[in-house]
Amino acid sequence: MGLNRPKTEADSPMDAIFELNLAIQGQNNTYPDHNTIGNDMEQSIHSMQLFVVPLNDNNEEMWNNLQFGEATNLKDFQNPITVQVSDFAFNSIHVYVGANMNKQQVNAFIKSKTGYYEMTKTSFPTYYSAINQLAPFSAPWQQELYRKPENIVMFATNVLTANSNDVTEVKDEETGEIKKIINLGTATLKRVVAKVLLTCETVNGSLDVSNEIAPGAVPGVGYVKTVKDLKDPDNLGPTGWIRQQDVYYFINNMPRRVKFLQEYEELEGEKKLKPNYNLKDVIVQQLGVKFSPITFNRETIKNVFIHYDIDELYKRNQSFRQSQIWGLC
Numbered sequence: 001m002g003l004n005r006p007k008t009e010a011d012s013p014m015d016a017i018f019e020l021n022l023a024i025q026g027q028n029n030t031y032p033d034h035n036t037i038g039n040d041m042e043q044s045i046h047s048m049q050l051f052v053v054p055l056n057d058n059n060e061e062m063w064n065n066l067q068f069g070e071a072t073n074l075k076d077f078q079n080p081i082t083v084q085v086s087d088f089a090f091n092s093i094h095v096y097v098g099a100n101m102n103k104q105q106v107n108a109f110i111k112s113k114t115g116y117y118e119m120t121k122t123s124f125p126t127y128y129s130a131i132n133q134l135a136p137f138s139a140p141w142q143q144e145l146y147r148k149p150e151n152i153v154m155f156a157t158n159v160l161t162a163n164s165n166d167v168t169e170v171k172d173e174e175t176g177e178i179k180k181i182i183n184l185g186t187a188t189l190k191r192v193v194a195k196v197l198l199t200c201e202t203v204n205g206s207l208d209v210s211n212e213i214a215p216g217a218v219p220g221v222g223y224v225k226t227v228k229d230l231k232d233p234d235n236l237g238p239t240g241w242i243r244q245q246d247v248y249y250f251i252n253n254m255p256r257r258v259k260f261l262q263e264y265e266e267l268e269g270e271k272k273l274k275p276n277y278n279l280k281d282v283i284v285q286q287l288g289v290k291f292s293p294i295t296f297n298r299e300t301i302k303n304v305f306i307h308y309d310i311d312e313l314y315k316r317n318q319s320f321r322q323s324q325i326w327g328l329c
Contacts, residue, residue, distance in 0.1 A: 015086045015180065017182070018083045020081060021185070022045065022077075022097075022099070022186070022187055024045075024188075025189065042152060042191070042195075044075065045074050045075075045099045045151065045154070046073070046100055046149040047072045048071045049068070049070050049097070049099065049106055050069040050070065050085065050095060050096075052067040052090075052093055053065070053094045054090040055092040066110060068085075068110065069084060071083045075149070090163075094160070094161055095159070096159060097160065097189070098260060099153070099154040100152060101153055101155075105117050105133070109261075114259070114261065116258065117258050121302055127254060127308075130254070130256065130306055131193070132147040133147070133153075134152065134153045134258065135147065135191075136148070136151070153192045154189040154190060154192065155192060155260040155262075156188060157189075157262060160185060162183075168182075192258050192260065198247070201224065202222035202223060202244050204220065204221070217241070223242065223244065225241055256305060262274075
């Protein structure tokens with residue numbers, strides 16, 4: 001539906017400079033007691049993307065009239081940030097804000113704000129190739145996949161608004177040019193990946209805990225009890241001990257899609273964040289089988305998730321990690 005009121009000056013195409021501040025959700029509360037991965041990298045912004053969507057008289061978004069603007073090289077940025085958007089007309093607008101997005105991600109959002117950016121199995125067969133679309137993560141044998149610049153894709157949790165009355169005209173003292181400025185306020189950015197931190201309950205090797213630790217345990221070394229036998233899942237062990245320093249882990253199921261604009265739904269009278277894929281639900285609903293790592297079709301799952309079976313983990317010599325890793329929820 002287009003504009004149906006008489007044209008005004010606000011409807012005439014114009015070049016405008018958008019001015020806004022950026023804030024990062026959790027910026028001052030990101031594991032302050034754990035130096036697991038550089039917090040500077042977690043908070044760095046190299047580029048900012050602006051999606052400007054005009055509204056019609058019914059306050060409906062005219063998505064086909066979306067205008068895009070971008071600010072780059074913001075490594076040492078200071079608020080406010082300015083972005084110029086050229087040759088667009090509006091009376092009222094919604095503005096969506098992203099940061100550190102690549103061209104494919106920008107195009108995915110322009111195509112559908114409620115759609116997903118998908119990392120297909122064909123284009124991104126491995127965990128490393130997929131996660132580096134969103135956050136830097138190195139594989140010892142695939143350094144070329146490491147995301148550069150070293151930053152994390154983010155998207156604003158709030159939608160900014162403005163109308164034609166918010167346009168301020170400012171004269172450039174050097175050129176005499178009249179510039180039109182629109183102040184949008186503050187966009188609060190949220191990272192699209194989560195930080196996963198592994199912790200273990202340990203027992204000191206110098207303690208005699210019911211003689212559970214085998215003879216030869218080294219005093220002062222932390223040991224983690226292994227309590228589940230994969231051959232007998234009902235046996236809750238203990239089946240042995242492993243030194244804490246030798247504990248590694250790997251995220252073996254990560255969804256291949258991400259939605260930049262968070263959506264909420266009403267559940268039991270409460271407004272809750274709409275979740276991404278759930279592996280168990282996908283197996284039960286899409287494949288019609290009981291959840292079991294043995295019975296489901298791995299190739300079908302791999303179209304939706306990044307998933308490795310034990311043979312692939314061995315053949316690919318996956319780089320397991322200590323303490324911290326990135327992943328999609």
